[in-house]
Amino acid sequence: MSPKTLYDKIWDAHVAHEAEDGTCLLYIDRHLVHEVTSPQAFEGLRMSGRKVHAPDKTIAVPDHNVPTTLDRAKGIENAESRIQVEALDKNAKEFGVHYYPVSDVRQGIVHIVGPEQGWTLPGMTVVCGDSHTATHGAFGALAHGIGTSEVEHVLATQTLIQKKSKNMKVEIPGKLTPGVPAKDITLAVIGETGTAGGTGYVIEYCGEAIRDLSMEGRMTVCNMAIEGGARAGLIAPDETTFAYVKGRPHAPKGAQWEAALTWWKTLYTDEGAHFDKVVTLRGEDIQPVVTWGTSPEDVLPITGTVPFPEDFKGGKVEAAKRSIEYMGLTPGQKLTDIEIDTVFIGSCTNGRIEDLRAVADVVKGKKIKDGMRAMIVPGSGLVRAQAEEEGLAEIFKEAGFEWRLAGCSMCLAMNPDQLSEGERCAATSNRNFEGRQGYKGRTHLVSPAMAAAAALTGKLTDIRELI
């Protein structure tokens, strides 16, 4: 048998039917659902009198529209947002899928809840009507976002009509240096490959720096595979993965655990397997980075300066000019001189407990800069509860942060958490597009520790100076 990549193995294990032209019906093991992209899909089922094929493999949770203020039990003010959340309440009940309503302590961002509850397991196929489904690739699961018609297709058939992508390897040999977490790896890779570098590929991340990461760090890396244009990102499961999964509510137990483990241990890329593209970055060379523009590929080390548009080639010259103007920056300006109005810590990229610990390490016993608006939005109710138990919440509140309830919040500003015109934010989320965090808002993507540092100093700050 010819050697296979991890992607090849997971793909092959899920083909339920293959047509002559190579179009496959890929079986879907887990379908995650949130309130924004699902209402029409459920409506479609209703109109055609269809049922959810496998309600037991379908997990729904509202996250995008939910308020994160402490008084949210009193309901959602915006009528359209409220209706979308209520529609999910109703659909989940009517179609009998697993559901975590706003009132449930386990509610949170769909990509945080899935792994936390043990729904996401190695070797699975996982889809969601959301591009950051890539997150689940951290478990060695083939996970990607889909559109509303496809959501309905998966609900009705538990399969997806797919053609296979190409294989790409992103290798990070060596060790990371202090002050450089997973977020910097994933941003640095996008800076290297560009936002279209992964188009048509499924990426497998590997190498010592990836192996050394915790599961949470791996989720941060895979989360942004989509910003690199890839269909999905994958990391081969190992002891770190198994230890994380074990004992979670929906993870297999007893004899099934042993059987699962036996199969999971075969999920790695065989020696000599073919990759269509290979990118290598040395761990030691990765520095704390920050985005200066309005594309996730606009990445520079924090020690750098705002680029000159003329430094770019082709169509990027115009784009850089537009970005710099939108961001209100001056070419040549030191990145560490950029003043920040707001700090947002959260999202499916960096809203997990380790991210919050990293923030607490930086801000413990200190105060955020006067006039700074800073909020921490845990990725799930359970992350919030744990942070309170560990005393992190007290540290945040004493430092001057707002300590919120779980949701997507200012990552996409569909709820009331938004930037105002011209407001500049250091954010731990994944997208810095024009208007992403609010009309004319300005976003710099950073790691949690760098966001914490910016909250203290009021400027983009090299975290290495604070440790």
Added chain:
Amino acid sequence: MEKFEKLTGVAAPMPLVNIDTDMIIPKVFLKSIQRTGFGKNLFDEMRYNRDGTEIPDFVLNKPQYRSAQILVAGDNFGCGSSREHAPWAIADFGIKCVVSTSFADIFFNNCFKNGILPIVLPQEQVDLLMKDAEKGENARMTVDLEAQEITTSDGDVVKFDVDAFKKHCLLEGLDDIGQTLQKEAAIETYETKMAQERPWV
């Protein structure tokens, strides 16, 4: 999905070129939770004043075209964003067939997913149909998908091409889901096998 059978109905003329999906359904309507109900907002900004009253000159507001089932349109119909809300709005209004010299690619494919037949014809034939449509209510056209021909109210016959597979799906009323469900046996076989091999899933 409803089967696309022989369609006889009023055709509305919209000679404007580059009608984009923002014109078809403006983005303020995307926060809806429905796939249906967009028909009343089809061409919203062209069709209504800011106060919600109808603009009488707009073709679909004219008495003779209010129940149009066919649209004869200018070049490059459906360009712009990929929103599936555009074909949803067209279908919800009751239009089942759009004729033009060309369509934007994504829109074209989205039509088939929603039971709408988009027909591409050379300019002079679109002109002929446009003239026929302009006659109003009495000018009922017939679109015969099986025979791949349109018959005007004067009895002129225009032949058209359509992808064989897509034609089959429309005729049978098969959407992607419908077709996948035809392979239900394969899915069940897979599930039975997996219940043995990976019971923890």
